[in-house]
Structures are given as structure tokens and as C-alpha cells.
Amino acid sequence: MNRSTIDLWVGVFVAAGLGALLFLALKVGNLASFSTAQTYQVFAKFANIGGLKVRAPIKSAGVVVGRVADIRFDNESYEAIVAMNVDSGFQFPRDTTAKILTSGLLGEQYIGLEAGGDGVMLKHGDRLRLTQSAVVLENLISQFLFNKAAEGKPEEKK
Amino acid sequence: MDLKGMRAAAQMGLRARLERLGGTVTGQVWRLGYASRFLGYMVLHSGTAMRRFGLTMKEIYFAGVLSLVIILVSGLFVGMVLALQGYETLQRYGSSEALGVLVALSLVRELGPVVAGLLFASRAGSAITAEIGLMKATEQLSAMEMMAVDPIARVVAPRFWGGVLSMPLLAALFSAMGIFGGYLVGVQLIGVDAGAFWSQMQAAVDVRNDILNGVIKSLVFGVAVTWIAVFEGYDAPPTAEGVSRATTRTVVTSSLAILALDFVLTALMFTGGP
Numbered sequence: 001m002n003r004s005t006i007d008l009w010v011g012v013f014v015a016a017g018l019g020a021l022l023f024l025a026l027k028v029g030n031l032a033s034f035s036t037a038q039t040y041q042v043f044a045k046f047a048n049i050g051g052l053k054v055r056a057p058i059k060s061a062g063v064v065v066g067r068v069a070d071i072r073f074d075n076e077s078y079e080a081i082v083a084m085n086v087d088s089g090f091q092f093p094r095d096t097t098a099k100i101l102t103s104g105l106l107g108e109q110y111i112g113l114e115a116g117g118d119g120v121m122l123k124h125g126d127r128l129r130l131t132q133s134a135v136v137l138e139n140l141i142s143q144f145l146f147n148k149a150a151e152g153k154p155e156e157k158k
Numbered sequence: 159m160d161l162k163g164m165r166a167a168a169q170m171g172l173r174a175r176l177e178r179l180g181g182t183v184t185g186q187v188w189r190l191g192y193a194s195r196f197l198g199y200m201v202l203h204s205g206t207a208m209r210r211f212g213l214t215m216k217e218i219y220f221a222g223v224l225s226l227v228i229i230l231v232s233g234l235f236v237g238m239v240l241a242l243q244g245y246e247t248l249q250r251y252g253s254s255e256a257l258g259v260l261v262a263l264s265l266v267r268e269l270g271p272v273v274a275g276l277l278f279a280s281r282a283g284s285a286i287t288a289e290i291g292l293m294k295a296t297e298q299l300s301a302m303e304m305m306a307v308d309p310i311a312r313v314v315a316p317r318f319w320g321g322v323l324s325m326p327l328l329a330a331l332f333s334a335m336g337i338f339g340g341y342l343v344g345v346q347l348i349g350v351d352a353g354a355f356w357s358q359m360q361a362a363v364d365v366r367n368d369i370l371n372g373v374i375k376s377l378v379f380g381v382a383v384t385w386i387a388v389f390e391g392y393d394a395p396p397t398a399e400g401v402s403r404a405t406t407r408t409v410v411t412s413s414l415a416i417l418a419l420d421f422v423l424t425a426l427m428f429t430g431g432p
Binding site for chain 1: 212215216218219222223226262266324326327328330331333334335337356359360361363364365368369373
């Protein structure tokens, strides 16, 4: 086996290997949407975050506009403080509502932003006042049962 | 007297057993230390392998290019089987569109580096050990030393770097081929929607968390396998039996090392932090 044949095959091998890595990064992973763009951080307090995780998407109208940066517990108000990194390309009014939603029936949880009507935009470090916690299935079921029980009572009196 | 003699004999037996245990442990520790010093020496004397890159190139050819067929074919079949099995389970929960996620994540995170590493150990690692062991048995290494050529720099280091450079590329090719196999079976054969297959995969696979960690894994496995292979070859008793035993030991030790390291790396990478 002479030198140039070896070089050729090694070249083919390395090119194929790098091609496979590129394929993994672009076609399998999401390098295209892997943004290192500028972000600004806003905070929101939730009474219950359910199964929200760090790096969960933040969506507005279904479009990903940022990621959850950090989740802490506030020991004074006994609420969860969620720090959100929102892409600087997307500006939201100051009275935007943050809701914790679930994608699909059993899917992962994300934060949905609903823009308000205020003329002043959110700045880095601001806090969202209007929030809606995650829906906890057990609470929902117990509410439903209590409602049913409440409905049932008047009928018994008749 | 009898009792005393028996007790003495039992004590001797215990003593001999403890001595043997101690001897085994010190022997293993000594061997580990020797292997580490060997690695350090080899890395420090890699100048030749880097300056005369043709030497390393030749080893990339032997370790990487010649392993291509087995890696690509295994990757294809592993991906196809994953798609078949995964579909069976996923369609019970009505989420067969997540097939792409299942195939891609299992390949990129685990199966790609691990199975490619095991194949690499048996295909290339054993060959490296046998080659170096035979060169030692036929006194080629001593002959080099006689000519003031350092056999570690001239023979061992190029093989080491050739293997270390080949392994991540092979693992990436394995994963890519496996995902292609999963696509063939999942989309073309079973009929999962192609758009959902790719888009869910792209949404779930993270470049840094999944793909980069997979590459790091394969790099670690490459270092471990090639290190074990060159060390076993260099350390083999210069007989036919010694070389054959060293070759077997290379495959067994490096396979176990891959599985143990995989557990440690997975525990470090994919648990704890999100």
C-alpha cells in the first residue's frame, strides 16, 4: 500500500467522520436554533411551577422566544421565582402574563407569555406581575369533586 | 501435638492465602502504575508521531479506515432494530412520532460511543496488541533500541494517536448511520411521518448536552481502548502464548473499561443538572 493511497483513504475517512458530526449537529440536533444571541432576564413568581425544568422553552404564540434560566424558592413569600432568558429580538410589554402550560396531554411544561397592552416594554431584571401557576392534576380533580358534591346537596333537600 | 500442628498448618494456610491476596493486589497496583507511567512517557515522546505525521496517518488507516465497514454495517442494523423495537412500544402509547427522538437520543448518547468502542476494541485494539506484541517477540523493538530509535516514540505513539483520533469519528459515523437506519425502517418501512420524525428529533436533541457529550464519551473510550491495547502489546511476554494472552486481555479489559467508564461518564453528564 503506497503512501498516497493511504493518505487518500484517511482523507475520505476523516471527511466522512466530520460529515457525520455535521449531520448530527445540523440535522439531528438543532444547531441552527442554538442561538448565542443576546438575551435579557426577567423574573416571575409562581405559586406552583408543577414540573417546570431549567432550560424549558418560553413560548409566545407558540414560538420559542427564550429559555428558563433558573428556578429558586423564595422563602419569604413561599413561592417559586423563575428567571427567564428572553431573546433580545423579542420585546414584551410590561403587563405581559406568564403562564405555565403543558404541551400536549402529557408533554413537557413550558412558560407561555401573553403580551399585554402597556406601552412600556420589559427591561432586564424586571418582574412579571401577572402569573398563572401550573395546573396540578390532583387539585383539579379535588375541585371537580367538591363542585360535584356542592351540586348534589340542594337536590337532597328537595 | 496433633492439635498444635493442625493449628500451625491452618495458620500457615491462612498466611499463604493472605500473602497471595496481598501479592495480587500489589501486583495489580504496580501494573496500573506502570501503565500510567507508560502513558505519560508515550505522550511526552509523541513528538515523532506528530512531526512525521505519515506514521500516524498509516495507523489511522489501519485503525480507522479498515474498521469502517464493520462500524457502518453495525450502525445501520442497530438503528434499524432500535426503530423496530421502539415503534412497538411507542405506538402502544400513541406517540410513534417520538420514534426519531428515541433512536437519535439512544444512539448519540449511549449506543454510538459504547458499541463503536466495543467494536473498535475487538477490531483495532486486538490488532494493535498483537502487532506490538509480535514485534517485541521477534525482537524488532530491541533492534530499534540498538539503533538508538526509541520504539515507544516510533512504534507505540503513532498507534496510540491513530486510535485516539479515529475513535470519535467512528462513533459519529456509527450514530449517523444508525439514525439513517432508523429513518429507513421508521419512515420508509413502517410509515411514521417523516416531518414529525425529524422535527421532534431536532427539538429533543441538544447539541451541547447530547451530541457534544457523546463525542467526549467516544474520545475517552478511544484513549482507554488504545492505551490498554498498546500497553498490553508492549508488556506482553515475548512468546506466542504471551502475545495471544495479551490480545485476549486487551479485548476483555478494554470492553470492561468502556462499560465502567460509560457508567461513570453518564452519571456525571446526564444526571443531576438538567
